[in-house]
Amino acid sequence: MLLSGGVDTSTAIIAHCLRYLSAHPEAAAELRGNESLLPGAVEEMLRYFSPGTGVARTAVHDTVIGDVEVKAGERILVALGAANSDPHEFGHPDELDIHRDARRHLAFGAGLHRCLGSFLAPREVAILLSETLRRLPDLRVDESGVRPYEVIPLVSGFRAMPATFTPGRKLGLISTDGLPPTRSERDLLRSAELASAEADPDTAGTASAIT
Numbered sequence: 001m002l003l004s005g006g007v008d009t010s011t012a013i014i015a016h017c018l019r020y021l022s023a024h025p026e027a028a029a030e031l032r033g034n035e036s037l038l039p040g041a042v043e044e045m046l047r048y049f050s051p052g053t054g055v056a057r058t059a060v061h062d063t064v065i066g067d068v069e070v071k072a073g074e075r076i077l078v079a080l081g082a083a084n085s086d087p088h089e090f091g092h093p094d095e096l097d098i099h100r101d102a103r104r105h106l107a108f109g110a111g112l113h114r115c116l117g118s119f120l121a122p123r124e125v126a127i128l129l130s131e132t133l134r135r136l137p138d139l140r141v142d143e144s145g146v147r148p149y150e151v152i153p154l155v156s157g158f159r160a161m162p163a164t165f166t167p168g169r170k171l172g173l174i175s176t177d178g179l180p181p182t183r184s185e186r187d188l189l190r191s192a193e194l195a196s197a198e199a200d201p202d203t204a205g206t207a208s209a210i211t
């Protein structure tokens with residue numbers, strides 16, 4: 001679950017987000033200009049794209065859901081994506097509105113088995129979008145090459161999503177020899193870069209090295 005639940009879903013929502021922002025440069029510009037909007041926008045994109053389309057449950061006793069009788073032992077597919085488009089819960093559900101308060105979405109399921117990564121994943125996506133919006137501002141998805149999964153048993157993701165962008169100036173000089181830098185080394189490197197960018201915007205990003 002940690003691997004399949006944590007990787008395919010996250011990859012899928014990242015691809016959906018980047019594709020959306022590529023097609024909606026005005027939304028990308030707004031988020032770039034005001035990063036405090038990012039966490040809310042990520043929740044809305046989780047609602048709208050619902051990468052985990054549904055979860056299965058087995059009824060432990062006879063019950064009624066809506067006007068449907070369910071017998072103990074019967075299996076139910078709970079369509080999370082459909083719930084996230086419920087007009088009683090979300091006005092104009094077929095519109096993606098980065099200003100909407102979408103926190104009641106069910107993209108991570110609900111109850112005892114609610115996703116273990118439901119706090120980690122939105123943070124990961126917000127950090128990735130923040131970096132991408134800043135460092136690859138002209139990233140454009142090549143729609144002609146987008147290949148969604150042929151079937152969507154659980155996760156609504158993509159086989160391929162080519163994109164173009166202008167390569168930016170490399171930030172930092174991370175050696176490709178030996179072990180990759182640790183998290184604290186990367187943080188130090190980043191702080192040094194930010195400080196040097198403030199001091200001298202022309203040479204920032206070229207001086208520091210961690211090997």
Ligand code: HEM
Nearest residue numbers: 001005006009010052055108109110113114115116117121
């Ligand atoms: C956007 C990314 C993600 C989405 C949309 C997502 C979605 C889901 C959904 C719908 C479930 C089923 C919940 C239920 O049965 O009620 C689930 C379960 C789970 N997810 Fe995620 N997930 C994501 C990221 C992650 C990450 C990053 C991790 C791990 C670090 C993770 C670990 C798990 C685990 C372990 C479960 C099983 C929980 C249980 O059965 O008690 N997920 N996830």
